Amino acid sequence: MDDLYREQILDHYKHPRNFGELDHPSVASSDNLVSCGDQLSMQLLIEAKKQIVTDIRFQGIGCAISMSSASMLTEVVKGKKIHDLQTLTKDDILKMLGVKLTPTRLKCALLSLEVLHKALNNMK
């Protein structure tokens, strides 16, 4: 079986978590990978006083890697402090996915992190 397409990734791809839209998001952002045709948008609900993400939704189209990465990330994000999310790195995403990626697929995996960081930057 292909490492890349292990059960967990396929599961998130086939049954994305937190897929859809929030009624009253605090911030939102989107981005795409023009060369792959992948599109991803995220909406966050933020509790301003505690600086915590209380809810998140994402929507998009893309390959199994970019979509499952986004789905998994939304699970990570909920209840986390904004500061802790801003310092998430490429390595955190790779650890989360638990797979080795070639440079061409790396950008698929990192799209979700880029969109998340963009949303958090939009806050200020």
Place this chain on the structure above:
Amino acid sequence: MIDGNQIKKDFPIYRHQPNLVYLDTTATSLKPQQVIDKENEYYTKYSANIFRGIYKISEKATEEYERVREKIAHFIGAKSAGEIVFVRNATEAINLVAAGVGKTLKTGDEIVTTIMEHHSNFVPWQQRALKKHIAYHVSRITSEGKLDEKDLLGKINNKTRMVAFTHVSNVLGTINPVKTLIKKIKAKNPHCLILVDGAQAAAHFKIDVRDLGCDFYVFSSHKMLGPTGVGVLWGRYELLDNMNPYQYGGEMISAVYVDRTEFKDPPHKFEAGTPHIAGVIGLGAAIDYLRVLGMDKVRQHEIEMTSYALKLLRSLKGLKIYGPQNPENRGGVIAFTIERIHAHDIAQILDSNNICIRAGHHCAMPLHLSLDVASTARASFYVYTTKEDIDALVKGLKRVQEIFA
């Protein structure tokens, strides 16, 4: 008849990658030993610069290099070797023409191209048009992926200066009826210039540029069993003669004075600096290889492989094939999508079985936008392709569907 298994023996990569199923010739072809040896021969036996040395190995290198020009002239039916310009690739050949013709374009002139072009036959014209503020028309395709001839001809008028289109689409596989199309275009405007992008054609069937009636024809060595880094521009001699040089420097001059320079005649006027000598000489061996096979046989083999692949691929559920359905009307390339599975995932899973296909927009983003798909998967066939390769592809695709079921 060509036997792909027999041909594979000439390609050392199959010994180094024993289970390789290479289905991406549209991106670049594999190289036979004969080509590798010939390139090596230059480096080991007479690796001198050309045109410069009054000594034997330089003269040998020059002779080998210029002999390839003759071979290519013969291979594509050019009037003389003087009409063959060596460049880096098909892209550079198009840019050379776009720069040369572009210089003479003025407000009111028009350029026509098509939506099925590779970026390399699209962006150079688009950018010229934008810079010069001249009209730039993009012809449509039909629902079957053929050029919409009526639409294209409707865009030709007495202001049209340049028409650029591909001989074979690198995505749809469509073989355009170049000869009849050119007749009709020239009937509407005999003064417009026509460039045909032969990147996916020259290696696949017999080309006769004079019979086609075009003004410029371009292709790349690396897509025709030859080395990377070499491209060919064919142009009618009087057009090349009237065109400005593309780059300036050594090899392209006949005399340089402090205040002026006299240029060589075509084709050397367009070959500034030391060219890819080994690459050109290697390309000669690729031409020899194809000539021995016979271009009719090459075409026949591709039709056979394409028919076989079309038949099997059509039997897969949820798989959509783009381009003409009849293998006689298409080159050995098949782009497809599978419902709900991204092309990158298809390619990645196939790769785990050493099956190489391409996934993406294949440098034809306007086409993909017009087809309303972000990306497609693409398999392509050549002389070394066998039915077993295609069986492996189909088996791999079934596995992809299982994984995503």
